[in-house]
Amino acid sequence: MSEAPHGAPIKTPGQLIAAVVAAFAVPIVVIILLAFYVNQSVRTGAGTDGLADATVASRIAPLAQVTVRDANAPHVFKTGEEVFKAVCTTCHTPGAAGAPKFGNNADWAPRIAQGYDALLHNALTGKNAMPPRGGTSPDDYSDYEIARAVVYMADHSGASFPEPAAPAPGATTQTAATPEAAASAAQSASASTGAVNDQAAAAIAALPSAPAPSTSSADHAQAGKALYTQVCQACHAAGVLGAPKFGNKADWAPRLKDPMDTIYNYALHGKGQMPPKGGSNASDDDVKAAVDYMVSAAK
Template identity: 40%
Template sequence: MADAHAKMTQATPQEFIISVLAGLFAPLLAIVLVVMLILGIQAKHLPDTSSEAAQKAILERIKPVATLAAVDANAPKVEKSGQAVFDAVCTTCHTPGALGAPKYGNKGDWGSRISQGYDTLIKHAIEGIRQMPPRGGDGDLSDTEVARAVAYMADAAGAKFKAPEAAAPAAPAAAAATAAKPDPAKGKAVYEASCAACHATGVAGAPKMGDKAAWGPRVSQGYATLYDHALHGIRGMPAKGGNAALSEADLADAVGFLMTQGGGKL
């Protein structure tokens, strides 16, 4: 009896090794199978990029990003109309009336809100109020865009708000404005004091005073650009010719002098 019991519980060394290997192997095999399954699924879902059509499709897909990157960051932002803002942002809640938002075109929903006045509604739309997120959740919207969307919605519910028009175009470049009237006659003295050190001899590649060949292509950039380069420096040309104390008016006169001596016209 004791013998039989011992046989049942005590495995031989071979049996022991086999059971250990089986114990390790089964989960390992399962993991390998699962990994192979996932890789197989992914391989099927990866788009085939070899065909011309597929590559065209990819180019088409990345195009908007590439176009955006080329947009001039300094170009004035074109502000969207009230309807465009509504369609892009506000409609999510204000069409179905989600979260208790006053529904677009519903006079009952909007009546008491409209009576608060346009300015208050704009303020609430910009800052947010209760469940209404600031700027409808789109922080990129300008105040003008939000105000237009408010008018678009409120007017559809009976208000007669006048949405703000496009802002007046930005003033022309400051450099051109400051440097409006250089006086080359006065510029000669400034030149001799602050610019001649380089521009008389052509040190470091400076275009020589009066050398029309050297100044020709520079002059063709226009006075405002030349002044800007003299003010801020460009390559070997230090800002204000290295004389920080020089006034902008004096600098303008000196640029005017160099420019006219170089064959340019102001």
């Protein structure tokens, strides 16, 4: 019984050279192809942009910003879209607190049926959880700008209201027609002031001589309640966007664990989706008074 002869696969010097070259070339080609594949996509690791210019600038940016405006410069009115994005979008984009969603024809249909005048009246004076002017003041946005925002939202939700007419230049400035009219007006104002002063003096004289109590705390509470009604109520009355509900002890309990200075800081500089000062231009003292008013109701 004989065995079959075993032959080597490499029988010539040329085959040996080809095998050696292939043993080195094939791995090199594979490595090059893998490197080329990996470099074709950009992968950003967590934290690798921590020293980027934009990231550093956002970290060191001051909390307060100063805007210098020329009081004599002509007023440039905001468009309806600009007012919507700055004021109305917080509630009307998600439909928070019963606000009709922007672009939702079904939500807006019954409101549009009331007419433009009714919509503008509600926007200026407030309705339900929406504060007057969306929580802003006439110094922030004029009636004309609020009207443009109303038309912008309504027209994107099924209405076809025309653009409100811009106020005439100097329409808010009233001057006396003649020097005689000015003098007459001044005399009338002086007489009215004198009568008021006489009535005030008589009322003061009729008061008892007991010392009057200090009204500073009452004024503080009144200012807090007024700002809450105008601004804070829009979100805190219904607990919109995670805001603690007014008077709800359970919502306020974890927040009241922080010092009052910390709570004041949140209200003044913003926290989460709440903008600084609730999006208003109220003074720091009034904002703190509103915080005290809400905190006292939750204790």
